[in-house]
Amino acid sequence: MAVLRFPDTDEMIESESGIRAALAGMGIDYERWSLDRVPPDSSADAVLTAYADEIVEMKRRGAYATADVVDVNPATPNLDAMLARFDKEHTHDEDEVRFILAGRGIFFLHINGRVASVEVGPGDMLRVPRGTTHWFTLCEDRRIRAIRWFQDTTGWTPHYTDSGVDKGYQPLCFGPVYLGARVESKLGSGLTA
């Protein structure tokens, strides 16, 4: 379950309906999806098969060409450098679509002059439209596993705004820390957020 905050006003929204409505007003899709399709330690291929219907439907919604599973944990090589690519305000030329299977992270969204932080966890689906100024970081356990959708993987590059806005916000995670069994996946690919 996600936690939505507006750090400038100390406003926090924790209900599913409240988060969905507030994010919808910002052009962001937020949904809760079932996690019981497949055991949490399943292979990436098993995850993609188990969520085949949702993957196809999401491809239709956003004209996404491909989907994969990203798996990041503290043992991921070059994790600090990987995270440093995405913890500064940036945009992409395509949507950023994530369904979180495990772990927690924070999307900071800078929309219409206001910053929102969306802490996402298992079962959360977030769809951030192309061009949205945002940045991302992991919570304390530095773990996330998610299904991602892509319109064109060659376009998946952060365009930095160099605004410095990201420096004014602490990446505070409020939700439950992931305490399930850690699975060191050999299927991990580069984190793109």
Ligand SMILES: [Fe+2]
């Ligand atoms: Fe991003």
